[in-house]
Amino acid sequence: MQLITAEQRAALLANGAASAKRDIDPHPVVKLFTPDAGATWLLTELDPTEPDIAFGLCDLGLGCPELGYVRLSELQTVRGRLGLPVERDLWFEAKGPLSAYAAAAHRAEHIVELEPVA
Numbered sequence: 827m828q829l830i831t832a833e834q835r836a837a838l839l840a841n842g843a844a845s846a847k848r849d850i851d852p853h854p855v856v857k858l859f860t861p862d863a864g865a866t867w868l869l870t871e872l873d874p875t876e877p878d879i880a881f882g883l884c885d886l887g888l889g890c891p892e893l894g895y896v897r898l899s900e901l902q903t904v905r906g907r908l909g910l911p912v913e914r915d916l917w918f919e920a921k922g923p924l925s926a927y928a929a930a931a932h933r934a935e936h937i938v939e940l941e942p943v944a
Contacts, residue, residue, distance in 0.1 A: 829898055829914055830856050830869075838880065841871035845881075853920035854882060854927060861913055863887060863906030866937045867896060870924050883928050883937060891931040893924070 830838065834856045841852045854868035864887030873879040878897050885891035901912045920927075921940040931937045 829858060829901060829912065831914075835872065835877075838869060838872040839874055839877060842874045842877075842881070845871050846874065851923040851925045853923055854918075855920070857915040857918035858901060858912050859915060860904065860906040860910065862908040862910045863904075864936075865904070865906075865912075866891075867901070867912075868920075868924065868927055868937060869896075872898075883924060883931060885931060885937045887936070889935040891928070891935070891937055893928055 837855045841850065841855065844850050844852075852870045854870050856869050858867040858869065859865065866885045866887075867880075867882055869880045869882035871881045873881075878899050879895055880898055881895050882893070883891055884894050884896055904912050921942050926940055927937065930940060
């Protein structure tokens with residue numbers, strides 16, 4: 827499975843270009859996870875000058891999710907306890923900006939789904 831689709835790559839690069847010009851708070855574009863290790867990444871952007879570097883909310887399952895950078899090439903090598911690779915959540919649709927996910931994750935000590943806004 828591809829970690830990100832061509833459409834997601836384009837959106838991540840667009841967010842990265844916008845972020846380089848001004849402070850933005852985009853919705854996560856893609857959710858990646860380890861099906862057998864409890865790690866999750868909500869990615870919002872790719873660095874346009876180095877598109878292997880993504881930014882987002884990273885949760886390694888240790889109780890302290892944080893905003894940061896990760897290399898997609900490194901995520902492709904990650905394996906969980908049973909040897910399963912990182913997967914893309916095919917059904918993920920962001921319900922708010924990254925800041926809302928970060929605040930909720932800080933409170934819960936892990937990434938959680940946001941409640942839909944009515």
